Amino acid sequence: MTEALFQFIWQHSLYQVTDLKTTDGEQLTIVHPGKLNKDAGPDFLEARIKIGKTILVGNVELHLKSSDWLRHGHQHDLSYHNLALHVVYDNDVDGVAINTPVLVLDGKIPAHVIGKYDVLMQAGNQLPCSDQHKQVRSITKEGWLTRLLAERWEHKLSDWNVMLENSAEDWRNLLYWRMAANFGFKTNATPFLLLAQSIPLNVLGRHRENLMQIEALLFGQAGMLNASFMDDYPEKLQDEYSYLRKKYKLSPISAHLWKFLRMRPANFPTVRIAQFAMLIHKSEHLFSQIIETHSIKEIEPLLDVTASDYWIDHFMFDELQTGPGPKSLGKSSIQNIIINTIAPIQFLYASRQGAASLREHSLNLLEAVPAEKNNITALWADNGWTANNAAQSQALIQLYNNYCSARRCLECTVGLNIIRQAT
Numbered sequence: 234m235t236e237a238l239f240q241f242i243w244q245h246s247l248y249q250v251t252d253l254k255t256t257d258g259e260q261l262t263i264v265h266p267g268k269l270n271k272d273a274g275p276d277f278l279e280a281r282i283k284i285g286k287t288i289l290v291g292n293v294e295l296h297l298k299s300s301d302w303l304r305h306g307h308q309h310d311l312s313y314h315n316l317a318l319h320v321v322y323d324n325d326v327d328g329v330a331i332n333t334p335v336l337v338l339d340g341k342i343p344a345h346v347i348g349k350y351d352v353l354m355q356a357g358n359q360l361p362c363s364d365q366h367k368q369v370r371s372i373t374k375e376g377w378l379t380r381l382l383a384e385r386w387e388h389k390l391s392d393w394n395v396m397l398e399n400s401a402e403d404w405r406n407l408l409y410w411r412m413a414a415n416f417g418f419k420t421n422a423t424p425f426l427l428l429a430q431s432i433p434l435n436v437l438g439r440h441r442e443n444l445m446q447i448e449a450l451l452f453g454q455a456g457m458l459n460a461s462f463m464d465d466y467p468e469k470l471q472d473e474y475s476y477l478r479k480k481y482k483l484s485p486i487s488a489h490l491w492k493f494l495r496m497r498p499a500n501f502p503t504v505r506i507a508q509f510a511m512l513i514h515k516s517e518h519l520f521s522q523i524i525e526t527h528s529i530k531e532i533e534p535l536l537d538v539t540a541s542d543y544w545i546d547h548f549m550f551d552e553l554q555t556g557p558g559p560k561s562l563g564k565s566s567i568q569n570i571i572i573n574t575i576a577p578i579q580f581l582y583a584s585r586q587g588a589a590s591l592r593e594h595s596l597n598l599l600e601a602v603p604a605e606k607n608n609i610t611a612l613w614a615d616n617g618w619t620a621n622n623a624a625q626s627q628a629l630i631q632l633y634n635n636y637c638s639a640r641r642c643l644e645c646t647v648g649l650n651i652i653r654q655a656t
């Protein structure tokens with residue numbers, strides 16, 4: 234028995250709930266166990282307890298041993314006076330909580346509850362419930378995935394809210410920064426974001442119709458034009474950048490921030506910057522288009538960009554490669570941007586506007602995108618839980634990273650359902 238498991242058992246009433254008596258022999262019924270308190274003070278607040286014919290509403294403190302009351306010094310703490318109930322697993326010392334009825338749960342907890350918890354905690358594989366989660370009903374799992382997605386977005390969007398405040402509530406700017414970070418994908422998200430933050434959006438806007446100037450600004454600010462080149466194209470970019478840099482008093486980021494190692498050439502940041510330049514060049518009013526559009530068929534063409542002609546046979550400046558062809562963003566990258574930028578920004582915008590139907594649209598958008606394929610979704614699929622769409626794959630990633638890896642099975646709906654099933 235651990236404290237966490239004991240709290241879990243109390244919270245979900247996983248003990249024998251009939252014929253309960255206090256240590257003084259009075260009949261006891263738990264009408265409501267109370268709300269789990271994660272702050273200082275008693276473990277559960279506002280519980281409803283019936284002792285004899287009297288209903289008490291108050292707080293409940295749990296301990297594995299009654300003597301823990303003294304060990305924790307509760308006798309000196311006013312917030313532990315006048316509790317509704319002291320619940321212990323083992324009543325090793327009588328009468329520690331003055332004027333507080335005591336319930337002892339040793340012998341009242343079914344063996345399967347502890348047994349199933351032990352199996353989850355001791356499983357040696359990456360997914361401790363790989364064998365048992367199939368017993369849990371699909372509807373229960375789907376409801377849990379919906380809550381996990383909300384949790385994932387809540388965490389992600391709290392950072393975005395800060396960014397929005399830092400950009401004077403300019404949604405176009407937020408989209409520009411987040412889109413840039415997304416073009417860096419996992420490996421180059423940070424330098425891409427720094428790059429975007431180093432060039433005001435209105436500067437790019439002034440040069441939007443001239444692709445070479447957009448590229449000059451982006452490659453120059455990325456620190457990638459600070460070299461001697463053989464090809465005409467980077468030399469022209471250098472000339473443009475040298476003029477624009479002085480004009481707008483810009484300072485480039487360090488070229489050392491960019492990572493090329495172990496990447497497929499098609500994902501090199503040089504190629505991604507050229508694609509991002511094309512997105513800026515071809516998009517007018519991108520933010521309003523993105524906020525107003527809720528079908529994949531309409532969003533995909535907005536993001537379907539191809540790097541300029543120089544990149545047809547280059548992945549790097551001055552390194553000619555015959556045969557690779559035009560560098561389009563590609564369907565899976567577009568889907569990645571819908572999942573990680575478009576749907577969340579639509580959701581945030583709808584939430585800030587208080588528009589519930591728009592929020593629904595952003596979730597529907599995610600459900601229309603195929604599930605992501607990565608190590609985590611493959612692990613779930615190998616263990617019999619396949620995501621049907623991107624909303625579910627995002628939720629399964631959240632579940633694995635934040636619950637399964639940390640063995641937080643007691644805080645997981647799947648874990649609760651496994652532990653409470655008798656077979």
Ligand code: SF4
Pocket residue numbers: 353360361362363366632636637638640641642645646647648649651
């Ligand atoms: S956290 Fe939930 S889904 Fe993950 S292993 Fe534990 S019970 Fe299973």
